[in-house]
Amino acid sequence: MRDVAFGQYYPTGSPIHRLDPRAKLIFSLLFMIFIFFAKSYTAFLYVFIFLTIVTVVAKIPPKIVLKSLKLILFLLIFTGLINLFLYDEGRLLASWWIFTITDKGIDFTIKLALRLALLVIGTNMLSLTTTPMELTDAIESLLKPLKYIKVPVHDLAITMSIALRFIPTLMDETDKIIAAQKARGAAFDTGKVHERVKSLVPVLIPLFVSSFRRADELADALDARCYNATKNRTKMKKLKFSYRDLIAFLILAVLIVLIMLDCYLTKAPSDSLFFGTDYYIVNLFKSWIG
Amino acid sequence: MKAIHISGATLEYKTQTGGIVRALNNVSLDVEEGEFIALLGHNGSGKSTLAKILNGLLIPRLGEIEIFGVNTKDISKIFEIRSNIGMVFQNPDNQMIASIVEDDIAFGPENLGIPREEIIKRVDWALEKVGMSEHRTSTPFKMSGGQKQRIAIAGILAIKPRIIVFDESTAMLDPQGRKEVLEVAKQLNKEEKITIIWITHYMDEAVDCDRIAIMNDARIVAIDTPQNIFKRTELIESCGLDLPLPLSISNSLKSQGIDLQGEILTENALKEEVCKILK
Amino acid sequence: MQNIEIKNLTHVYSKKTPYEKVALKDVTLTINEGDFLGIIGHTGSGKSTFIQHLNGLIKPQQGEVKVFDINLTQKKPKPDFRKLRQEVGMVFQYPEYQLFADTVEKDIAFGPKNLKLSKEEINTRVRHAMQAVGLDYDYYKDRSPFDLSGGQKRRVAIAGVLAMMPKVLILDEPTAGLDPIGKKQILNLIKSLKNTITPTIVVISHDINEITQYCTRLVVFNNAKVAFDLPVSELFNHSEELLAMGLDIPLAVKVNNHLKANGIKLEGDIITPQDLISAIVKYKNNGGKL
Numbered sequence: 100m101r102d103v104a105f106g107q108y109y110p111t112g113s114p115i116h117r118l119d120p121r122a123k124l125i126f127s128l129l130f131m132i133f134i135f136f137a138k139s140y141t142a143f144l145y146v147f148i149f150l151t152i153v154t155v156v157a158k159i160p161p162k163i164v165l166k167s168l169k170l171i172l173f174l175l176i177f178t179g180l181i182n183l184f185l186y187d188e189g190r191l192l193a194s195w196w197i198f199t200i201t202d203k204g205i206d207f208t209i210k211l212a213l214r215l216a217l218l219v220i221g222t223n224m225l226s227l228t229t230t231p232m233e234l235t236d237a238i239e240s241l242l243k244p245l246k247y248i249k250v251p252v253h254d255l256a257i258t259m260s261i262a263l264r265f266i267p268t269l270m271d272e273t274d275k276i277i278a279a280q281k282a283r284g285a286a287f288d289t290g291k292v293h294e295r296v297k298s299l300v301p302v303l304i305p306l307f308v309s310s311f312r313r314a315d316e317l318a319d320a321l322d323a324r325c326y327n328a329t330k331n332r333t334k335m336k337k338l339k340f341s342y343r344d345l346i347a348f349l350i351l352a353v354l355i356v357l358i359m360l361d362c363y364l365t366k367a368p369s370d371s372l373f374f375g376t377d378y379y380i381v382n383l384f385k386s387w388i389g
Numbered sequence: 390m391k392a393i394h395i396s397g398a399t400l401e402y403k404t405q406t407g408g409i410v411r412a413l414n415n416v417s418l419d420v421e422e423g424e425f426i427a428l429l430g431h432n433g434s435g436k437s438t439l440a441k442i443l444n445g446l447l448i449p450r451l452g453e454i455e456i457f458g459v460n461t462k463d464i465s466k467i468f469e470i471r472s473n474i475g476m477v478f479q480n481p482d483n484q485m486i487a488s489i490v491e492d493d494i495a496f497g498p499e500n501l502g503i504p505r506e507e508i509i510k511r512v513d514w515a516l517e518k519v520g521m522s523e524h525r526t527s528t529p530f531k532m533s534g535g536q537k538q539r540i541a542i543a544g545i546l547a548i549k550p551r552i553i554v555f556d557e558s559t560a561m562l563d564p565q566g567r568k569e570v571l572e573v574a575k576q577l578n579k580e581e582k583i584t585i586i587w588i589t590h591y592m593d594e595a596v597d598c599d600r601i602a603i604m605n606d607a608r609i610v611a612i613d614t615p616q617n618i619f620k621r622t623e624l625i626e627s628c629g630l631d632l633p634l635p636l637s638i639s640n641s642l643k644s645q646g647i648d649l650q651g652e653i654l655t656e657n658a659l660k661e662e663v664c665k666i667l668k
Numbered sequence: 669m670q671n672i673e674i675k676n677l678t679h680v681y682s683k684k685t686p687y688e689k690v691a692l693k694d695v696t697l698t699i700n701e702g703d704f705l706g707i708i709g710h711t712g713s714g715k716s717t718f719i720q721h722l723n724g725l726i727k728p729q730q731g732e733v734k735v736f737d738i739n740l741t742q743k744k745p746k747p748d749f750r751k752l753r754q755e756v757g758m759v760f761q762y763p764e765y766q767l768f769a770d771t772v773e774k775d776i777a778f779g780p781k782n783l784k785l786s787k788e789e790i791n792t793r794v795r796h797a798m799q800a801v802g803l804d805y806d807y808y809k810d811r812s813p814f815d816l817s818g819g820q821k822r823r824v825a826i827a828g829v830l831a832m833m834p835k836v837l838i839l840d841e842p843t844a845g846l847d848p849i850g851k852k853q854i855l856n857l858i859k860s861l862k863n864t865i866t867p868t869i870v871v872i873s874h875d876i877n878e879i880t881q882y883c884t885r886l887v888v889f890n891n892a893k894v895a896f897d898l899p900v901s902e903l904f905n906h907s908e909e910l911l912a913m914g915l916d917i918p919l920a921v922k923v924n925n926h927l928k929a930n931g932i933k934l935e936g937d938i939i940t941p942q943d944l945i946s947a948i949v950k951y952k953n954n955g956g957k958l
Contacts, residue, residue, distance in 0.1 A: 284782030
């Protein structure tokens with residue numbers, strides 16, 4: 100069985116894998132925000148080139164990268180069709196009952212699909228190059244200021260770490276119990292709905308029993324290892340920004356500037372996704388660069 | 390000062406059906422620093438309860454326990470006790486908290502607020518002691534039971550305890566894993582002078598320790614050197630335990646008139662004695 | 669008669685990912701009626717993957733698996749898994765972790781119920797199975813399996829498999845984690861099952877001194893392959909190779925090898941402690957002459 104604690108992590112040891120996870124988390128957020136400012140096909144091309152560079156540097160096979168699109172394929176097609184038929188501005192190309200197809204509608208649909216696809220591929224890069232453990236550390240570190248308003252950031256981080264640590268163990272255990280009950284003739288994939296639900300009982304009960312037993316033992320082990328001995332807990336691993344993160348940020352900044360310039364040069368289109376707030380930011384940007 | 394001093398420890402459990410089971414019945418035991426003591430007994434004889442009263446996971450109803458002179462009833466000193474006495478449990482999967490080896494080992498010292506540089510030194514040292522240095526950044530999930538258990542030991546070592554209790558730490562391992570873990574324990578005892586309490590029901594693991602204590606029905610029924618303990622065949626069998634295989638073979642040979650010398654506890658002793666007598 | 673026939677079986681976990689692992693490589697093996705087969709090999713050598721093929725818990729990727737007249741490799745019509753699991757009983761490691769019902773009787777009845785047998789038949793089978801594992805029906809039937817001792821729980825779990833009345837019984841590490849009393853009881857149970865309930869038994873064990881007490885044929889797995897498949901009396905002629913694989917050999921064999929090296933030749937096959945003891949006594953009584 101695969102180790103799900105690694106999520107989609109695809110280990111290649113590339114420079115992107117070695118970026119500070121906090122940096123990667125922030126970059127991903129920036130990417131998510133600014134991709135909504137990509138309005139023209141030129142801007143999409145910039146994003147595409149950027150993602151191609153990231154994929155090549157991260158040494159991740161394109162096949163794996165595209166795999167993430169499979170999951171949202173249905174969403175892409177569904178929203179695509181709705182937009183295609185219900186968008187009624189622009190030159191009418193065809194119409195039937197309440198459905199219309201316009202030139203702007205086609206344009207809008209293609210852009211929306213592109214934006215969604217690039218967004219998913221981009222954010223997926225984070226989970227392909229960062230382990231959940233690193234992400235936990237990053238979140239803990241970024242949330243540190245919350246300590247001062249009495250949020251138990253550290254306990255939350257440990258809980259998260261333990262949860263990640265036990266997911267593969269419990270998955271393994273579930274597999275074993277299912278196998279054991281199957282060997283006793285249990286069928287999980289046939290029968291009516293209520294029969295199938297009922298058939299889960301012989302799996303869930305042993306799973307609960309064993310989880311409680313594990314939790315008990317784990318509690319003893321935590322105590323034996325001096326958990327809660329002091330409030331001034333230290334941490335072995337210190338996240339450190341390095342020159343690598345700076346270079347990565349500069350590359351991302353180039354993309355952002357290109358997108359914003361393109362956005363500025365393209366005449367304000369009518370497909371605002373943020374109810375006008377994006378225009379506010381664009382105008383702000385315009386006023387900056389005079 | 391004794392490493393461990395237990396006098397008159399008595400403790401009961403309530404069962405789910407409301408009955409009361411005595412887990413420890415007036416147990417007394419003294420352990421010197423640097424000793425390697427094996428604690429033997431069948432399941433339910435009270436071994437694990439005895440382990441848990443040592444670091445204050447359980448407090449007995451009657452009796453006193455002192456670890457290097459500190460009483461476990463003194464709540465304010467509980468972490469002093471726990472940093473002096475480490476504990477390795479049975480299931481290696483249930484005592485690891487992090488998904489990366491070095492993070493897991495650092496957990497103990499982090500809890501104690503040890504400075505960062507010192508933690509790194511301790512992790513290095515602990516990994517080296519258990520022979521797992523090259524696995525520092527791996528995940529324990531795919532490792533063998535023996536390797537996982539060695540990482541658990543490293544996690545305890547990083548606290549720098551003077552005593553380590555192994556509570557049936559080999560029960561779930563294959564022969565290879567058992568050997569690895571026992572070797573590590575012996576080495577720590579020899580090189581680092583760490584006092585070891587080795588709880589098991591594998592008799593062959595106990596043959597070359599300093600003293601053996603046998604538990605039965607919530608009591609310690611015998612405590613002596615291996616040579617002397619294994620002379621008491623009837624006692625061992627009445628406590629639901631086995632003789633080490635070499636010993637039971639040599640006893641059987643003796644009873645059939647083969648004149649072997651001494652108590653033969655190990656494979657090598659058996660080989661040599663049999664060879665001698667047949668030549 | 670051949671019960672189970674495996675030809676050129678190969679199995680790879682997580683195919684085409686960085687986590688790919690070959691668990692079985694070109695394994696060919698026949699299990700005959702009446703076999704008392706032991707499987708040894710260290711953790712990860714492929715033995716667990718192998719036995720899970722025998723009752724269809726893992727689908728063959730490559731190669732052939734035939735159990736009685738059920739061909740597991742065929743696609744259409746689908747192999748009859750219910751019948752298969754009735755013919756081949758599987759007792760997993762720590763089988764007590766699969767217990768789930770509130771009474772011993774209900775738990776043991778789970779298998780026969782899945783086979784859709786009549787109430788009377790189920791009851792007869794539960795009684796039989798409990799008798800076979802040495803648990804008194806009237807005393808234990810209404811007790812909760814969770815209140816029993818470790819050894820008793822394990823016997824309940826084994827009874828749950830026996831109630832399927834399999835022709836082949838497979839046990840994976842049946843004595844793991846038990847104390848000496850529990851071990852002895854399970855060993856005696858397995859020996860008695862062979863003579864009374866199931867004609868063919870396959871046992872996986874790490875304890876070479878234990879498995880040689882009852883098995884007549886041993887299969888050694890090493891690096892996903894079958895390294896040896898020999899009668900017990902012949903296997904330990906390959907002591908050197910076994911030790912090189914990191915496997916243990918019985919104490920009696922070790923002593924005998926030592927004696928041989930010192931020019932003392934005992935008579936007969938020496939595998940178990942009993943063999944060794946009687947051979948030494950015989951040798952001594954004959955004054956060193958054969």
